[in-house]
Amino acid sequence: MKNYTLQDLQKDFPNDDVCLETIFQARYGDLKFCPHCGAETKFYRLRNKKAYGCKQPHCGFTLSPTANMIFDHSPTPLTKWFYALYLFSVSKNGVSAMELQRHLGVTYKCAWRICNQIRLLMQQKSNQLSGIVEIDETYIGGRRKGNEGKFDNKTAVIGMVEKQKGSGQVKAIATKRADATVALPFIRAMAKHGSEIQSDESTIYYRVKREYIHRYINHSKEEYSKDGISTNTIEGFWSQMKRSIDGTYHCVSPKYLQLYVNEFAYRYNLRQQPIAPSLLELASLKQVK
Numbered sequence: 636m637k638n639y640t641l642q643d644l645q646k647d648f649p650n651d652d653v654c655l656e657t658i659f660q661a662r663y664g665d666l667k668f669c670p671h672c673g674a675e676t677k678f679y680r681l682r683n684k685k686a687y688g689c690k691q692p693h694c695g696f697t698l699s700p701t702a703n704m705i706f707d708h709s710p711t712p713l714t715k716w717f718y719a720l721y722l723f724s725v726s727k728n729g730v731s732a733m734e735l736q737r738h739l740g741v742t743y744k745c746a747w748r749i750c751n752q753i754r755l756l757m758q759q760k761s762n763q764l765s766g767i768v769e770i771d772e773t774y775i776g777g778r779r780k781g782n783e784g785k786f787d788n789k790t791a792v793i794g795m796v797e798k799q800k801g802s803g804q805v806k807a808i809a810t811k812r813a814d815a816t817v818a819l820p821f822i823r824a825m826a827k828h829g830s831e832i833q834s835d836e837s838t839i840y841y842r843v844k845r846e847y848i849h850r851y852i853n854h855s856k857e858e859y860s861k862d863g864i865s866t867n868t869i870e871g872f873w874s875q876m877k878r879s880i881d882g883t884y885h886c887v888s889p890k891y892l893q894l895y896v897n898e899f900a901y902r903y904n905l906r907q908q909p910i911a912p913s914l915l916e917l918a919s920l921k922q923v924k
């Protein structure tokens with residue numbers, strides 16, 4: 636399948652009217668009856684407003700296609716929003732506010748806000764993983780102190796990934812502490828009962844065996860793959876995520892780490908799909924509260 640290029644984007648969405656019409660069609664295209672007067676009706680674009688009006692005489696009802704969406708109340712043109720969504724869709728390593736500021740010609744503050752709004756679209760779904768599921772934890776920011784595996788003022792991320800090649804899905808959460816009190820509820824919520832959980836020898840996962848099939852390898856004995864047990868897939872996800880954070884974002888405050896983790900999980904989970912305006916679709920369909 637052909638990649639969706641910047642030229643395609645500019646052809647499909649040449650101006651704000653087209654962007655707005657696309658959003659209107661996606662959200663209200665099949666609306667036959669006016670929610671206000673109840674009559675069968677059509678909606679027409681109101682001149683000089685980002686809104687559509689009911690065609691019934693004397694009704695006066697108007698619809699704002701961008702209500703409750705990431706673009707809502709934004710003075711930034713929709714073409715710029717769509718361009719930003721496009722950049723997030725095609726980028727492998729994420730898009731920094733600085734980069735977006737350059738591309739869009741907006742202020743840094745505006746670019747930063749757009750980035751965070753777009754990340755809100757990339758929330759992880761609540762569907763559960765199944766089959767063989769690898770679990771592991773990693774730390775973002777700062778350095779390890781001593782040999783005891785203690786980390787100070789860093790944020791931990793716990794992640795699980797389905798082992799199968801190609802289509803395996805990932806789930807990950809940022810957390811202050813990576814311990815059993817966080818890991819176990821995470822596993823229960825995100826891995827189907829009956830899944831096989833694979834980990835390293837970390838005591839965080841020790842109690843998993845009470846509820847799931849649990850097999851582990853002993854990293855401290857330099858075992859990395861044994862009898863089909865490994866955590867290589869999730870470690871691959873960590874290294875991609877860390878490269879991106881180092882390269883694109885440089886540092887991420889703990890407050891926003893979950894948003895970035897969601898972004899990388901989103902990208903990983905869609906990696907098999909051709910580069911398509913998946914975020915554009917999302918943006919025009921999904922409301923953000």
Ligand SMILES: [Zn+2]
Nearest residue numbers: 669672689694
């Ligand atoms: Zn009406």
